[in-house]
Amino acid sequence: xxxxxxxxxxxxxxxxxxxxxxxxxxxxxxxxxxxxxxxxxxxxxxxxxxxxxxxxxxxxxxxxxxxxxxxxxxxxxxxxxxxxxxxxxxxxxxxxxxxxxxxxxxxxxxxxxxxxxxxxxxxxxxxxxxxxxxxxxxxxxxxxxxxxxxxxxxxxxxxxxxxxxxxxxxxxxxxxxxxxxxxxxxxxxxxxxxxxxxxxxxxxxxxxxxxxxxxxxxxxxxxxxxxxxxxxxxxxxxxxxxxxxxxxxxxxxxxxxxxxxxxxxxxxxx
Amino acid sequence: xxxxxxxxxxxxxxxxxxxxxxxxxxxxxxxxxxxxxxxxxxxxxxxxxxxxxxxxxxxxxxxxxxxxxxxxxxxxxxxxxxxxxxxxxxxxxxxxxxxxxxxxxxxxxxxxxxxxxxxxxxxxxxxxxxxxxxxxxxxxxxxxxxxxxxxxxxxxxxxxxxxxxxxxxxxxxxxxxxxxxxxxxxxxxxxxxxxxxxxxxxxxxxxxxxxxxxxxxxxxxxxxxxxxxxxxxxxxxxxxxxxxxxxxxxxxxxxxxxxxxxxxxxxxxxxxxxxxxxxxxxxxxxxxxxxx
Numbered sequence: 240x241x242x243x244x245x246x247x248x249x250x251x252x253x254x255x256x257x258x259x260x261x262x263x264x265x266x267x268x269x270x271x272x273x274x275x276x277x278x279x280x281x282x283x284x285x286x287x288x289x290x291x292x293x294x295x296x297x298x299x300x301x302x303x304x305x306x307x308x309x310x311x312x313x314x315x316x317x318x319x320x321x322x323x324x325x326x327x328x329x330x331x332x333x334x335x336x337x338x339x340x341x342x343x344x345x346x347x348x349x350x351x352x353x354x355x356x357x358x359x360x361x362x363x364x365x366x367x368x369x370x371x372x373x374x375x376x377x378x379x380x381x382x383x384x385x386x387x388x389x390x391x392x393x394x395x396x397x398x399x400x401x402x403x404x405x406x407x408x409x410x411x412x413x414x415x416x417x418x419x420x421x422x423x424x425x426x427x428x429x430x431x432x433x434x435x436x437x438x439x440x441x442x443x444x445x446x447x448x449x450x451x452x453x454x455x456x457x458x459x460x461x462x463x464x465x466x467x468x469x470x471x472x473x474x475x476x477x478x479x480x481x482x483x484x485x486x487x488x489x490x491x492x493x494x495x496x497x498x499x500x501x502x503x504x505x506x507x508x509x
Numbered sequence: 510x511x512x513x514x515x516x517x518x519x520x521x522x523x524x525x526x527x528x529x530x531x532x533x534x535x536x537x538x539x540x541x542x543x544x545x546x547x548x549x550x551x552x553x554x555x556x557x558x559x560x561x562x563x564x565x566x567x568x569x570x571x572x573x574x575x576x577x578x579x580x581x582x583x584x585x586x587x588x589x590x591x592x593x594x595x596x597x598x599x600x601x602x603x604x605x606x607x608x609x610x611x612x613x614x615x616x617x618x619x620x621x622x623x624x625x626x627x628x629x630x631x632x633x634x635x636x637x638x639x640x641x642x643x644x645x646x647x648x649x650x651x652x653x654x655x656x657x658x659x660x661x662x663x664x665x666x667x668x669x670x671x672x673x674x675x676x677x678x679x680x681x682x683x684x685x686x687x688x689x690x691x692x693x694x695x696x697x698x699x700x701x702x703x704x705x706x707x708x709x710x711x712x713x714x715x716x717x718x719x720x721x722x723x724x725x726x727x728x729x730x731x732x733x734x735x736x737x738x739x740x741x742x743x744x745x746x747x748x749x750x751x752x753x754x755x756x757x758x759x760x761x762x763x764x765x766x767x768x769x770x771x772x773x774x775x776x777x778x779x780x781x782x783x784x785x786x787x788x789x790x791x792x793x794x795x796x797x798x799x800x801x
Contacts, residue, residue, distance in 0.1 A: 248602070258628075259615070261627050262630070265630075274638055322522055325519045329519025329520035335515075337510050344532075354759060355735075356534060359537060363537060370532075370707060379530045381530075382523060382527045392535075412515045444763075460620045463622045463625075463742070467743060483618070493520050503686045504684070506679065506725065506729060
């Protein structure tokens with residue numbers, strides 16, 4: 240029984256890992272080897288020189304698009320934690336006459352997935368002149384009602400004694416938040432931050448809509464353009480894909496615990 | 510009054526952003542949906558409810574809802590059952606538990622674009638050297654044109670397996686978290702009462718205890734399927750455009766509002782409003798589950 244379990248899990252694990260292997264294999268093989276009539280699982284030889292060819296190819300803005308993706312992902316992660324964290328704390332802890340009205344407006348946005356409203360958002364962002372602009376890529380994604388709401392729920396359960404001690408020491412709301420609440424909530428910030436980074440790096444629809452000039456492409460838009468047009472060599476396309484997932488695989492392996500917490504936190508509130 | 514200042518210091522920046530990037534777009538879109546607005550984002554001619562009437566009688570728009578239903582009918586139960594089965598298996602073992610959990614979770618790191626690349630050009634490549642066709646060949650099958658064949662519609666196999674691979678790990682994590690919240694003494698009590706480990710405890714303890722998680726998973730899966738765009742666009746789209754079949758709602762909306770055939774923001778906005786109203790009910794239900 241136990242052996243059967245391990246057998247089933249191992250088979251599933253192999254199936255789950257094959258696509259990753261294929262990205263690497265196709266990225267480091269030759270065009271002839273990929274398109275040969277006979278499918279070979281192991282390439283006869285690893286062609287490291289494909290890296291040089293990919294980065295030397297002027298048609299593929301690999302470095303530029305990776306930098307764009309990184310800038311967007313970092314800014315969106317930091318911005319979301321900053322804005323939504325502050326808002327969540329204010330909504331949870333600062334008594335104010337209209338706090339409930341504001342909360343109502345935040346919660347109402349939870350009904351509407353951002354992807355469904357990409358046309359309206361595009362209309363507004365293009366009016367601001369932010370098409371093919373870093374501002375257009377980053378800023379609309381910062382104001383997540385969902386993240387603000389998660390922060391609020393978290394801060395509602397934050398131990399009040401810690402805040403009261405800070406109050407006695409003469410700190411106002413602002414000082415309490417930065418000197419006591421944030422340092423004692425690192426795990427929660429980190430968990431939501433990792434999720435925000437991964438989501439931002441992998442997002443496709445919004446960058447596709449807004450990044451219309453090649454210079455503003457994120458790595459996902461660049462890959463998609465070459466995939467749908469099939470305009471570059473297949474090996475280079477796969478190698479570019481392998482490079483594009485490397486940062487996230489590193490994040491996943493290094494920060495697995497945080498990710499699991501973040502996934503549970505954002506998926507279902509325990 | 511001092512509280513008011515402190516409150517807006519914390520909430521103000523976020524509230525302004527929410528207003529500008531969520532409420533203004535929705536309001537503007539509502540406005541545009543009653544106007545003729547081709548290649549412009551300023552309302553030109555008032556047309557009343559005509560955009561809505563056009564959309565609700567537009568065959569491609571209605572069939573995009575049909576496409577979503579077919580997709581959801583496959584992907585929701587498949588992901589649910591397989592994620593639960595793997596979660597049960599992973600939860601029952603002790604040796605290498607972390608390893609298996611990591612392996613199943615790892616595809617979540619992959620973008621839909623990269624997964625589409627692998628599925629379209631490597632696994633389900635329509636020519637003889639594709640992986641799926643090679644495997645078919647071992648059993649004497651003829652190569653299948655996976656992504657372009659409409660009868661039978663093999664592209665569903667491509668799209669469903671792709672999403673299954675990519676999203677399963679996330680739901681597996683949710684199920685494992687749910688399983689670990691079940692008090693151990695329930696099982697012990699059942700064993701004392703003579704229940705055999707296996708189907709009986711699964712049926713009478715595990716599944717009922719997972720109810721909240723299960724409801725949340727189904728709703729999350731539905732909402733995610735409703736927003737399907739990335740893999741459809743990348744697997745089926747080419748530089749000559751998108752085929753006339755298998756257009757889920759967001760693909761349809763994308764080509765109506767931003768496609769090369771001219772930007773039609775009047776109809777695009779009406780479509781967005783209809784789709785938003787349709788999904789709002791489900792997300793409302795999800796909010797109930799999450800916040801309770």
